[in-house]
Amino acid sequence: xxxxxxxxxxxxxxxxHRGHLDRIIFKFISDDVAALQALKNGELHxxxxxxxxxxxxxxxxADFLRRxxxxxxxxxxxxxxxxxxxxxxxxxxxxxxxxxxGALNRPEFLQKVLYGLGVLVTGAAYYFGPAYDHSIPDxxxxxxxxxxxxxxxxxxxxxxxxxxxxxxxxxxxxLLMPAGNAVYEARxxxxxxxxxxxxxxxxxxxxEWATFIQNVNDRKxxxxxxxxxxxxxxxxxxxxxxxQWKDRGSNMVGFGDAESDRIIEQSRVTIDPGERRKLFxxxxxxxxxxxxxxx
Numbered sequence: 001x002x003x004x005x006x007x008x009x010x011x012x013x014x015x016x017h018r019g020h021l022d023r024i025i026f027k028f029i030s031d032d033v034a035a036l037q038a039l040k041n042g043e044l045h046x047x048x049x050x051x052x053x054x055x056x057x058x059x060x061x062a063d064f065l066r067r068x069x070x071x072x073x074x075x076x077x078x079x080x081x082x083x084x085x086x087x088x089x090x091x092x093x094x095x096x097x098x099x100x101x102g103a104l105n106r107p108e109f110l111q112k113v114l115y116g117l118g119v120l121v122t123g124a125a126y127y128f129g130p131a132y133d134h135s136i137p138d139x140x141x142x143x144x145x146x147x148x149x150x151x152x153x154x155x156x157x158x159x160x161x162x163x164x165x166x167x168x169x170x171x172x173x174x175l176l177m178p179a180g181n182a183v184y185e186a187r188x189x190x191x192x193x194x195x196x197x198x199x200x201x202x203x204x205x206x207x208e209w210a211t212f213i214q215n216v217n218d219r220k221x222x223x224x225x226x227x228x229x230x231x232x233x234x235x236x237x238x239x240x241x242x243x244q245w246k247d248r249g250s251n252m253v254g255f256g257d258a259e260s261d262r263i264i265e266q267s268r269v270t271i272d273p274g275e276r277r278k279l280f281x282x283x284x285x286x287x288x289x290x291x292x293x294x295x
Contacts, residue, residue, distance in 0.1 A: 001028075002027065002028055003025055003026060003027045003028065004025070004026045005023060005024075005025050005026075006023065006024045006025075006026070007022070007023050008021060008022055008023070027043075027044065032050065032051050032054065035047055035050075036050060036054055036058060036059070039068070040064070049075070051182070051183070052113070052114040052115045052117045052118075052183070053115070053182075055070070055072070055115070055117060056115040056117075072117070074118075074119070074127070074128065075229075076126050076129075076229060076230045076231060076232065077227055077228060077229045077230060078121050078124065078127075078227065078228060078230065078295060079225075079226075079227045080225075080226060080227070080228070080293035080294060080295050081099075081103070081104075081175070081191075081223055081224070081225055081293060081294040082223065082224045082225075082226060082252060082253045082292065082293050083096050083099065083222075083223055083253055083291070083292060083293070083294070084219065084221055084222055084223065084224075084252075084253055084254065085253050085254040085255060085292060086219065086245075086253075086254040087222065088169075089153075089155070089166075089171060089173065090173075090222065090223070092153050093289075093290055093291065094149045094150070094152055094153040095149070095150065095153050095155070096290070096291035096292070097139070097149050097291050098145075098146040098147075098149040098150045098153070098198075099146070099291065099294055100139035100146075100291050100294060101139050101140070101141070101142045101143070101145045101146035101149065102141070102142070102143040102145070102146025102147070102194060102195070102198050103146075103191050103194055103195055103294060104141070104187065104190060104191050104194060104294065105141040105190070105194070106120055106138070106141065107120065107141070108141070109186075109187060109190060113183060113186050113187070114183070120138050120295075121295050122136045122137070122138050122139075122284070122288055122295055123136065123283075123284040123287050123288060123295065124228065124230065124236065124239065124240070124284075124287065124293075124295070125230065125234045125236075125280060125284065126230045126231065126232050126234065128232075129230075129231075129232040129233075129234060130232075130234075130273065130277055130280075131234035131276075131277065131280035131281075131284075132280075132284070133280075133281040133284040133285065136284060136285060136288050139291075143194070143197065143198060146198060147198055150164060150171075150198065150199075153166075154166045155171055155199075156199075157199055162199060163199050163200070163201055164198075164199040164200060170201065171199065171200045171201065172200075172201040172202075172203070173200075173201075173202055173203075173222035173223060174202070174203045174204075174205050174221070174222045174223070175188055175191070175202055175203070175204050175205065175222070175223045175224070175225060176205050176207065176212060176215060176216070176221040176222075176223065176224045176225070177204070177205070177206055177207075177212070177224065177225035178206070178207065178208075178209050178212045178225070179206035179207060179208055179209075179212075180206075184225050185206075187225070188204045188225065189204075192204060202223075212224075216252050217248040217252070218248070219252065219254075224252070234280055235267075235268065236264050236267070236280075236283060237264050237265075237268060238250045238251075239251055240255055240256060240260065240264060240283070240287075241256060241260075241261055241264050241265075242254075242255070242256030242257065242260070242261050243261075253292045253293065254292075255287070255290065255292035259286070260283060260286050263279050263282050263283045263286075264283065266279055267279040267280060267283075
């Protein structure tokens, strides 16, 4: 349970591509600190990914650079906060848009916490792939705009306790996230502070991964913190088609209607790349408007 050993198949039919290595060992080290230390100790030859802080602060000294090569590259993935669109208060598009404007200063977070190692995205398609519409502008960090949207949605402090309320209920929600991730923790802390200034109480609940994902699959969350790995060839059906809300599917936030479903279904039977791209751009704009995720 702690490693996989692969041995070259010398009987492989394509002789020039049989592989140059006799053996590759994949070791499973869940702790980022332990993994980097194992590399420095000579127990590993290669790490696929390190944290932003490790990349900037712990792998830049002369001794490390003499022994190792650092190769920065963008992985096909994005991070997000998912809003449960099937339960209040995130069943209201104005509330979700308010979160986009006021929950997190994303440019600042990217620079200060991630050391600039990443790009801001506005949708789910791979940023460097053909399905991503670069003409769509990101929501700027604008707490005043967020407050205005919350007022329009009927959320304001009626009883003077410092929290917005509606229909007798204060604006309180829980952010569910996997335990032990320093970046997630930093992001959640910033969100909690920003939202408190807007009269919203966000509690943070960290769970061990198996329990966390069970809660997500059972739709027992207000908001959740996750990443998606994507591919250059985009097929949004699994994550975004409305049918995938049911039976513990991957559309855990409950996004979708007849129009978005039509676009997704049409994209799967459209061969022409230009026409497919138009469909993906349509879906991108709908998602940007609906804000099922804080991308």
